[in-house]
Amino acid sequence: MISKSIKTVALCSIVLFSSCKEDTKETEQPMAENVLLEEWKGPYQGVPAFDKMTVADIKPAMETAMTKNLEEIDAIANNTEAPTFENTIVAMESAGKDLNRVFAYYGILSSNMSSPEFRDVQAELAPKLSEFNSKISQNEKLFQRVKAVYEASQETPLEPQAQRVVELTYKGFEMNGANLDAEKKKRYAEINKELSSLYNKFANNVLHDEENYVTYLTKDQLGGLADGFIKSAAKIATDKGEDGKYAIVNTRSSMDPFLKYSTERKLRKQVWENYYSRGDNGDEYDNNQLIAEILKLRKERVGLMGYDNYAEWRLQDRMAKTPENAMNLMLEVWPAAIARVKEEVADMQAVADELGDDITIEPWDYRYYAEKVRKKKYDLDSDEVKQYLQLDKLTEAMFFVAGELFNYNFTPITDGSVPVFHEDVKVWQVTDKDSGKNIGLWYLDPFAREGKRSGAWATTYRSSTSFEGETNVLASNNSNFVKPAPGEAVLVSWDDANTFFHEFGHALHFFAADVKYPTLQGGVRDYTEFQSQLLERWLSTDEVINKYLVHYKTGESIPAELVAKIKKASTFNQGFGTTEYLASALIDMKLHLADPTNIDIDNFERETLDELGMPKELPMRHRTPHFGHVFSGEGYATAYYGYMWADVLTSDASEAFKEAEGGFYDKEVANKLVKYLFAPRNAMDPAEAYRNFRGRDAKIEALMRDRGFPVTK
Incomplete structure (x- = not known):
């Protein structure tokens, strides 16, 4: 995720x-x-x-x-x-x-x-x-x-x-640009100043469209939606002054379950269009021209230093090293991904036909009919699984994993000694289980609200360094789960549970850091997602499933037959997940390799996707006009491919645990995990760190096996 x-x-x-x-x-x-x-x-x-x-x-x-x-x-x-x-x-x-x-x-x-x-x-x-x-x-x-x-x-x-x-x-x-002459340095600084304003405007435009495009439902338009989701939507509508209605807000956490379960096809289309049109509505908040300006300025800036394009400049200090290496990885996976999408669409169309639904699968249908295929093929109902995925229990599960792998203990702080910025935020003290040493504090801000950007992320308020005396870590995880009505449990999807573990992986990376200097806390972008993606794998371990996945009403453990269905369906819908991600990563790279002179962003996106053979039944995960990773700053510009690069490492490292005597809780492999993959941060070259852990470089075949794609090598 x-x-x-x-x-x-x-x-x-x-x-x-x-x-x-x-x-x-x-x-x-x-x-x-x-x-x-x-x-x-x-x-x-x-x-x-x-x-x-x-x-x-x-x-x-x-x-x-x-x-x-x-x-x-x-x-x-x-x-x-x-x-x-x-x-x-x-x-x-x-x-x-x-x-x-x-x-x-x-x-x-x-x-x-x-x-x-x-x-x-x-x-x-x-x-x-x-x-x-x-x-x-300068x-x-x-x-x-x-x-x-x-x-x-x-x-x-x-x-x-x-x-x-x-x-x-x-x-x-x-x-x-430190080696530039005075005139070029001046222009370099001017470009950065211009870009900073454009990045800020881009982000605020997206936030505007997230806050202002709301779909209100009436009572007769709730078909297929879960009771908890309905109650939450009612509360959101009431908070927005629309008492008696039900609000579907323009964020992924609201959009995704609505598209998955709503029987109202016209409303699914409306919600889908609202979400995927963020930043692309032809008004004062439209981002297309801003993107064109950003691309021109980026190319001009790196041109001052002699680079042909932004991607060439950016990737020189990443694991991929060159745009060609990154593109080669993505294009090696792309054919298998879109081939799988064709299979998935055929399965969905067959189900629609069986049901007598006179439709052709469109993007706003994908999630809805995929659920029906999941039910038919694997007898697996996502909503049934959700009854066993309580946010509080998942939090306990993460603490258990952190205790087993990192020897950490998490204790809630309830005495008010640690100030928070919102009543939803909770804080835990993190200590070493044996010595009692304070590792730091973990803040959790789990719920969506107005003024909070969408998605999930991790950050630090203070990192661990030792060059001026040891400092502890103040780390936070931030999510956008839909806040339940009072007294209701917070139930999340399997995908959202994976994301929750993923972001906690970032937090553990912060806590485990053993570096002297602040600069070494930074990361190589196509490597830092690896540790968090790897932690997702512990959600599926028997130890977590058997102890922490319990029914929110009865407290009963998730049935073994349901677990078997989940594992059997582990590669289900990988065409959708891989293709929507890769489309965004490929567009990111191709935009920065293209000549931005007179570029039309909408046309470029459409024509490039056509050339790639993008299936018409699904969109990019992040369409260009709201691609905040890439255009609200530079952290992921020409680097969105990094999730796939990191996932090769993740799949390969997972096989190291699978091969170990103790499986995912093998002490020897866990110790190497902490020593070589978490503790160093950027204190050593990532490729060297991975070889220290695995004894060799990672292999793409592990990724293909993971996703159920054909292994050709």
Whole structure:
């Protein structure tokens, strides 16, 4: 299951030399009174004052923190002593603590608690943040000091983590135009400033369409929908001032179950069109022209450094290394995926015909009839499975897995000692089961609400480092489950349960990190999804299924025959899942390899999908006009393929557990998992880390077997 990476992490990645955190506020006030700038107080090495943050504080806090960070950077750059690892690289790693704290709040207000007032501040800050970053990345004196340390380290290598930090820091400068002449540097900074505003506008346009396209149902239009879903839709409608109606909001968590179960075909089409038209409605919130401008600016920027296209520049420090390698992987899987879609559509059409439904399968029918095929082929009803997937029990299951693999214990914090930004947020202390050592805190924000971006993601408010003394981790998981009516259980689909485990995998990656320096907390994009995708596999283990999948009313364990059906159907609908994802990844790459001059985004998307042979019965997972991974920042630009790259690793690593004597809970393999795949973060080359774990490189055949596709090699 594909997750979204938090927007604040994307923002933070722009700030080259700080391990990011976030904040928010706006009226002028003395620095000491701005809570966003204060050092975090309280237990657990200090925690963010989420209960005291206001939008009004964001702008002054951000501006003050940026000014202080630039002063710190200037002090490093103007140091009259000869450049050394300590007085240059370590000093840079230590700088920006105030800004990190501000970013912790900023990310919450951006992703979890957005408002029109905050979006105005965000729009104003975007170009200022870009200018701030350019002042660091284009600081010639600073770069010359970094370069001197880098060159010295090539002659006399430092200890491994120090060497890695030096090389990553130097590469970061180099990739961001540090070697350009003065005129090109000026244009480079101008482009970044323009892009920052475009990214912000893109994201806000999508959020507008998510908030403003709501489908209201009447009582006679609820056919096929589950009771819990109906109650939730009624509450959402009431909250929106439409008492007596039922609201289907424009997010995946609401759209997906509606399309899967509703018997109202015309309404399915309406809900489908609302969702897949986000950012593409021909109005002031349409993103197509913004995308064209983004692509032109990206190409111009990398052209200043001599690259032919954005993809070539971006992938040089990823596992794939080149666009060709990424494309080759995707195109190796694509034929099998679309062939499977044809089989799935034929099965669905046959069921529709048997039922006497005089229709031809359309995109808004896919989920609905796929469920009927699942029922027919495997006697498996997704809604029946859902009765055993309670959010609270799944949370307990994740804690169990973390205890078995990582030796972690999770204890809920209920005494109010840790402030939260919304009443839905819960917090747990994470400790080592043997020593009792505090590893950190885990925040969970599970429910959808207005102002919260869609999808699921993980982030940190504080990461683990040791170069200035050990710090614990403050990590969060964020989901968009539909909040139930009072007293009702939160029941989720099997896919959503997988996503829940996936995002928890990111959190465990944060908690398990054993690195000295903040820069090493960063990740290689086509590798960092691997650890979280791998953790999904534990949802299907007998230990989790037998203990934590219990009926929400009776408390009875899920029947063995139902489990057998789930496992038998594990490759069901892989054509749909693989094709909708790969279509988005291929469009992402092809857009950045194309000439953006006079590009028409809608035409490009349509024509490229036609050339690829995209089945007409399903859309891309993320259509271009709302593809936030790629156009609300640069974290996944030409890198969306990374989920597939990571899934090759995931499938291969899963086979290591399957082959082990203790299966997925084998202690020896689990220890290697933590030591080589989770603890290093970016402290070593990912390919080397994987070989340390597996004894060889990963093989694509494992992925093909996993998805039930033919293995041709």
